[in-house]
Amino acid sequence: MKSPWLAHVLAIFLGLISLGGDLLAGIATSTVQQDGTKTSFNGIGSAHRIGTYDFDFPYGLTGLNFIKARIRLWVQLPEEAIGDLAPIIVFAKVGTTNLEQALITGDAVRTDIRISYNLIESGPGVVEKQTKFENLTQQQDLALSAILASDPGYRLEAWLVSDTLTAITVPATGEYLDFSNGFPTVVIRNFDSTLDLAYVPEPSANLIFGSLGLLLISWNRTCRRHKSSAFQKGKIESCPA
């Protein structure tokens, strides 16, 4: 390589790729109409199917690690839905009818994403909430990958689940009375939800990139040492391209 500094730049770049996988990370996004289905959960709680999300992975899921997830949804929560009582997001295979059973068999997985009453925006009504990206553990990643892989269209269901609270609503649509014209008019609003999944290449891919970078650096140093030695002996050489 005629410009030694270029080798260093390339090596650093490859190193960054291997160490900071976020540089090549992707975010898969899906927005759907909310479902509104509600079932009981654990006898005293409730589970609400937010929606069925579909994602586009043109090259498949091989080599992808899901590291984070976030969700936007319309929901009505009771005031006590904070802290440990805030309901959580569960990912499940499409067509899940018994969520409790699905969590046992691995067809569904709990995440650490909590939808709290205090999460903006808060209030005693049907409000829109957007979480920040929450990390997924390796186990959650594996379960999520399995759930996505089980559907030809890479679809999954997201549920809002509370072990104890029932006064939760995740409606498909919402109506309200409007009196602005002097007489009551019913206005209907459709509710949609967005799920974002952040992913990075698997560690094996990072290893390859990192190794290439180190190889490039060491090769360049050897070449320069050789060049320096040759120069002292009066032989001027350049490092091979």
Next chain:
Amino acid sequence: MSSLNRILLIIGLSALMTTWVPKASQAEIIKDFKQQSGLAEDFGLRRAVYLGRLFNGVSAGPYRRMDSMYAVVTIAQANNVQLYAGDGNSNFDSALAQGRMFDTGIRITNRTQNNTEVIFVPGDPSNTPPFKIDVPVGVAIHDSLAANSRLDFWVVGTTNSGFTIPSTVAGNAANFFIQFDRSTAVPEPSSMLLAGAALCISAYRLRIKKRSSAS
């Protein structure tokens, strides 16, 4: 007809006339709406959600009872929940125990269970007659209005039931609406009893007389 039968008949008809012929009866429609509070209580006995306070400053006037009503509520996941009216904007259990809250008789159920809906009870006022309130309840609700110049409204279901009543829907106020037809006329129970008893006795005596004539 014997003289006793005639007397009984006169008593019965007179009682009937005082009961069913209100000579100076008046009626009035009062209506009001407000944003729902959405505040819920559940102390283990029942789940009660406070809708809000309406008819502030409305006086009793010459009226004595609520005859019928329409109710419009924004609600989700409701199955046969009850609408109460009376005096009390907190601690529903206590207000009910103290006889300050009254079951209107209206029951609310969502059309679908996966949407937050505006529910008209008993139906659209343009094509549905109003819900008839039982006389004692109608009198009690109107007495509460007369005493306090306002009425509080609650929706009540079983404890831990999952119905929800929003205060807002996507940033818009979720309102509830109540319309009463109120009347000056109150059917007197004692008159009805007297009328019924007198007419029954008279009819029985006539029947016995006919049988003895036939034999």
